[in-house]
Amino acid sequence: MEQLDFSFVTWDFVSQYVLKGLYFSLLLTAIATAGGIVVGTFLALMRLSGIRALEVPASIYVTGMRSIPLVMVILWIFLLVPASVYNMIPGSYGQNYRAEISAMITFIFFEAAYFSEIIRAGIQSISRGQVSAGMAMGMTYSQNMRLVILPQAFRNMIPVFLAQTIILFQDTSLVYAIGAYDMLKAFDTAGKNFARPIETYLLAAVFYMLICFALSAMVKRVHKKVEIIR
Incomplete structure (x- = not known):
């Protein structure tokens, strides 16, 4: 420890x-959270639809994604998607930022499996009486879900969404495996340039801890506010 130099x-x-x-x-976390919630909502609705043609594929997708390590999915998408797909992106972004774009795609569809389970549990937590009341008013299934069930479910799920987002932020460090320039990659590059890898990895751990601690404190405050609203 006496040899550490910061x-x-x-x-x-x-x-x-x-x-x-x-x-x-942070950008990857935000995009993956937003995209994951959107895709996850559709997956949750498919699993709750009662239609076997929708329920079975959604269940297979969710179970499969939750059973595979994220780093393997990151490597699969990065290595198996042809370069021609990235070349379809306007400008030179697809060529210059292939690792970053691949990471965004991977995280959206991987996190969708986890968000879908949160959303499904949130929908099922709403009283069946409210569902029946909406149907008694002449609402269709989609209207009932959009106007009555989902708004309440999403409000109840906010703390869980935020907790999952913290886990997602920690998982972004795995894109280091494909060379995407995330925060861990930044510290690793700095460690090589300054010839201080131990110090930079220690700093990386401190930065991740501080950011996650701040986000956890925010989740606790939001959770208390949601409880008050209930």
């Missing part, structure tokens, strides 16, 4: 390495 930690270090990596980690 003298390289300056504003230039933070601005050139940390902030750049943190930006992508």
